[in-house]
Amino acid sequence: MDGEKRARMDKPGGSPHLRFLSNPLMGDVVSDWSPLHDAAIHGRLLSLRNLINQGWPVNIITADHVSPLHEACLRGHLSCASVLLSNGAQVNGMAMDWRTPLFNACISGNPDCVNLLLQHGATPHPESDLASPIHEAAKRGHVKCIESLAAYGANIDYYISHLGTPLYVACKYQQVACAKKLLESGASVNQGKGLDSPLHVVARMSTEELVEVLLDFGANAQAKDAEGKRPADLVPPESPLAQIFLEREGPLSLxxxxxxxxxxxxxxxxxxxxxxxxxxxxxxxxxxxx
The missing domain is CATH 1.10.750.20 (SOCS box)
Known part of the structure; x- marks a missing residue:
């Protein structure tokens, strides 16, 4: 690369592959992709610091409103996220697909990154239900992320119409450890998605361990779904689950x-x-x- 082109790359707006626009709604700089994004997503801490020192704005966003902080959290790069936040990165910035840095941290499953964001004021429940951090953590089996979110006030029974509760999501994706953690933390064992309870979904999927766990936490085996079926009605008669339900029929023990x-x-x-x-x-x- 010749000296003139390198000089253009070393300063904001210098790359011929970048275009910067004023965004009056966000108050940020918009680009297609920047070296700051690249350093953040690959965890290149030294490069990230150098770029910030050179004047690159930490809240630079792509046309989809993705910030360097979004990218650092998506890959679980704690040090990069810390540097960005300490330099004024917007902790609750929302991309066009409604994802926040906290949501991305729950995708990566890095509890330290989740804690860092929460300590800097990240909202456990963003304004859009289309990207819920606690549901994403439950879906992916990230127990420590759920613990952190709950410790900072996340509603463990947070209900979203198209997803149900975090417990329902954990059961749907057969994340046993997450389901146990939610239940141990006091999640409602019978609240699922509409009339479909967590017990209904695990019976439908024939997940014996989760059926036992839910019943131990007081799941209502007589609850009926939208079709009027109990969880036991959703398993084949010869299934081991049918025997479990049969043994659990009747009132709970004292x-x-x-x-x-x-x-x-x-x-x-x-x-x-x-x-x-x-x-x-x-x-x-x-x-x-x-």
Whole structure:
């Protein structure tokens, strides 16, 4: 590359492949793609710092409103995200597809990145339901991301009409660990998507482990979906699941009722206090479903 072309590449707007426009709605600089985006998505921290020092705006966005912070979080590059935020990157910037940096961090499954964004004021529930961070974390099996979101006030029963609850999403994608974490945190075991409960979706998919987990947390095996079918009606008669449902028919045991009642008394996001009770360890483990 000759010296003149290199000089054009080293300063904002210098590349012949970039075009910059004024965006009165966003107050940012718009480009097709910038070296700042490239450094962020590949985790090139030194290059990112150099570009910022040269005057590249950290809130430069593409025509689709994708920022360097979006790209750093999508790949889970914590250090790059930290540098961008410390230089004024917009933590709740929204792309044209409604994705925020927090949503992208939940795609990557990097809990440190999620925590960093939340510490800088990221909104757990952005204004659009088309890109919900907690639903995305549940879908992809990122338990630690769910923990972080819940700790910063995310509603673990957040309902979206086209997705249902995070628990429903976790069950639909057979993310057992996420389903357990949501339930342990106090998620409503019977709230799914419309009349379709989490138990309905796992029965339909013949996921034995999740059926057992949901029933242990008090799922209503008699609930009917939009077609008037119970979860047990959705499994073949010869299926091992049919036997599980048969064994669980009738009222819950007194022991199970007591466990569910005690957990309900603690409320959502307070179940960690069970460990502080003056009870035998085995009993505390029972209450915690461990």
């Amino acid at each position: 022991m199970q009722l007591c466990r569910l009642r005690i957990r309900k008394c603690f409320g959502t996001q307070q179940h960690h206090k069970i460990t502080g009770l003056l009870l035998p360890e085995d009993l505390k483990r029972f209450l915690l479903h461990l």
